[in-house]
Amino acid sequence: MRGVFGDQVLLLARRSVVRTARQPANVVFPLVFPLLLLAVNSGGLDSATSLPGFPTDSFLAFALAIPFIQGALFATMNAGTDLARDIQTGFLNRLALTPMRGVALLAGQLGGVLTMGVIQALVYVGVGLLVGVRLESGPLGILVLLAFAILVSVGFGALGAFAALRTGSGEAVQGLFPLFFVFLFLSSMNMPRNLIEIDWFRFVATVNPVSYLIECVRSLIIVGWDTEALALGFGIAAAITVVAVTLASVSLSSRLTRS
Amino acid sequence: MRTLSVAVAVASRTLRTVFTNPSLLLPSLIFPLFFFTAFAGGLSSVAGVPGFDFPPGYTAFQFVFVLLQSAAFGGVFTGFGIARDFESGFARRLLLAAPNRTGIVLGYAIAALARWLVTAAVLTIVALVAGMQVGGGPVDLFALYALGVILNIAAILFASGVAMRLRTMQAGPLMQMPVFLALFFAPVYVPLALLEGWIHAVATFNPLTRVLEAGRSLLAGSPTEVAIAFAVAFALAAGFWLWAVRGLRSAERAG
Numbered sequence: 001m002r003g004v005f006g007d008q009v010l011l012l013a014r015r016s017v018v019r020t021a022r023q024p025a026n027v028v029f030p031l032v033f034p035l036l037l038l039a040v041n042s043g044g045l046d047s048a049t050s051l052p053g054f055p056t057d058s059f060l061a062f063a064l065a066i067p068f069i070q071g072a073l074f075a076t077m078n079a080g081t082d083l084a085r086d087i088q089t090g091f092l093n094r095l096a097l098t099p100m101r102g103v104a105l106l107a108g109q110l111g112g113v114l115t116m117g118v119i120q121a122l123v124y125v126g127v128g129l130l131v132g133v134r135l136e137s138g139p140l141g142i143l144v145l146l147a148f149a150i151l152v153s154v155g156f157g158a159l160g161a162f163a164a165l166r167t168g169s170g171e172a173v174q175g176l177f178p179l180f181f182v183f184l185f186l187s188s189m190n191m192p193r194n195l196i197e198i199d200w201f202r203f204v205a206t207v208n209p210v211s212y213l214i215e216c217v218r219s220l221i222i223v224g225w226d227t228e229a230l231a232l233g234f235g236i237a238a239a240i241t242v243v244a245v246t247l248a249s250v251s252l253s254s255r256l257t258r259s
Numbered sequence: 260m261r262t263l264s265v266a267v268a269v270a271s272r273t274l275r276t277v278f279t280n281p282s283l284l285l286p287s288l289i290f291p292l293f294f295f296t297a298f299a300g301g302l303s304s305v306a307g308v309p310g311f312d313f314p315p316g317y318t319a320f321q322f323v324f325v326l327l328q329s330a331a332f333g334g335v336f337t338g339f340g341i342a343r344d345f346e347s348g349f350a351r352r353l354l355l356a357a358p359n360r361t362g363i364v365l366g367y368a369i370a371a372l373a374r375w376l377v378t379a380a381v382l383t384i385v386a387l388v389a390g391m392q393v394g395g396g397p398v399d400l401f402a403l404y405a406l407g408v409i410l411n412i413a414a415i416l417f418a419s420g421v422a423m424r425l426r427t428m429q430a431g432p433l434m435q436m437p438v439f440l441a442l443f444f445a446p447v448y449v450p451l452a453l454l455e456g457w458i459h460a461v462a463t464f465n466p467l468t469r470v471l472e473a474g475r476s477l478l479a480g481s482p483t484e485v486a487i488a489f490a491v492a493f494a495l496a497a498g499f500w501l502w503a504v505r506g507l508r509s510a511e512r513a514g
């Protein structure tokens with residue numbers, strides 16, 4: 001029985017990956033756009049490293065954490081949009097007529113997102129190393145970064161799946177994009193929280209969970225092994241994943257009505 | 260006269276579509292406000308970087324960028340509408356019905372401009388409420404907004420050229436990405452003099468740098484290189500007018 005479940009997950013994960021790979025825009029855009037923003041921001045804000053108290057003398061190293069989270073946001077959109085298309089085209093209803101287990105569908109879908117997340121993380125680390133960023137946490141830090149990228153991709157991918165299952169509309173999923181962007185921009189993305197001068201902005205960045213996801217990745221790059229940043233980052237990512245997967249599972253069971 | 264009547268009809272229809280549809284109107288209003296909040300709020304300490312000298316402050320420094328960015332993206336968003344019109348078949352019927360088809364391009368440009376003026380008004384009010392300092396007088400401010408108007412027209416002409424050649428919503432990234440890159444390869448966060456390395460080289464040759472730096476100098480009340488900025492903006496608009504009209508001819512040939 002377990003083997004059958006595994007096969008179902010693998011088949012759907014493969015379908016998810018192949019479908020993404022067949023749409024170059026879905027592969028290239030999530031990879032290239034965060035790198036473009038990284039180039040623009042690190043070039044434009046390099047002089048900010050001369051501010052007293054700035055934690056590194058390379059804004060590129062400081063900002064390298066951002067693509068990891070941005071890439072996960074794009075993964076959310078892609079996963080949600082693909083699943084919504086399955087709902088709109090009736091694929092999900094046809095699947096409901098087969099012995100396929102609902103949880104296999106979700107796991108398969110997230111498997112595709114996870115694969116994309118790992119590819120993105122490897123590209124971002126590779127580009128960072130190529131342009132001269134040295135990870136303070138060393139080679140082991142790269143493994144931790146990959147583990148974090150997997151966790152964040154699954155969590156955000158499940159959020160996208162939840163949105164798709166709840167609304168059944170690709171446009172509604174795309175409508176979440178600005179909301180995610182708000183979370184990203186109102187975080188410690190471009191400036192350490194202690195250097196944000198505007199009180200209300202610093203408060204918003206402090207209560208914004210995305211700040212801690214970014215700071216977790218950033219700590220591995222510019223600090224080394226910061227237990228607090230890692231615990232907060234992994235803890236928040238795990239909490240998002242648990243909540244999102246639970247919500248997606250509940251929505252899936254009500255969506256997959258078998259007669 | 261025929262051109263004008265076609266332009267007015269196209270502009271009225273486009274504006275009615277935008278202003279009666281919140282999903283089309285709100286992003287072009289909210290995104291500039293959001294960028295303004297994120298940049299002016301989150302990065303205000305950048306004003307403390309040694310060598311940063313902009314007397315009205317960082318809020319005003321970022322306001323000019325966001326104002327010009329909203330002008331450019333106001334044009335791009337209207338370009339999306341042109342692509343949507345082609346996908347739905349409306350634009351083809353429009354090509355058949357219009358006695359003078361150049362009026363179609365002009366109509367979309369008028370709509371883009373009207374749409375941006377609303378965004379610019381909201382953005383300005385929010386910036387003033389947030390305490391933005393203004394050093395320039397009425398003539399300086401008029402020149403700043405005039406630069407925005409020309410940039411808006413250049414952007415809609417660029418976007419309509421793309422939309423009329425490709426005639427699909429999938430052309431969206433091709434309209435958006437070049438404008439995005441041209442804007443962000445200008446001195447967004449600090450003045451040109453404080454940029455270093457490759458970004459300084461790129462920004463130096465980026466025509467939008469002249470527009471942005473002149474805009475900031477106008478808001479500060481110490482105009483510099485304003486004539487060059489207007490020349491660049493007019494050149495962009497004239498070049499993209501040719502691009503848009505040729506795009507229209509391409510759409511006509513496609514039927």
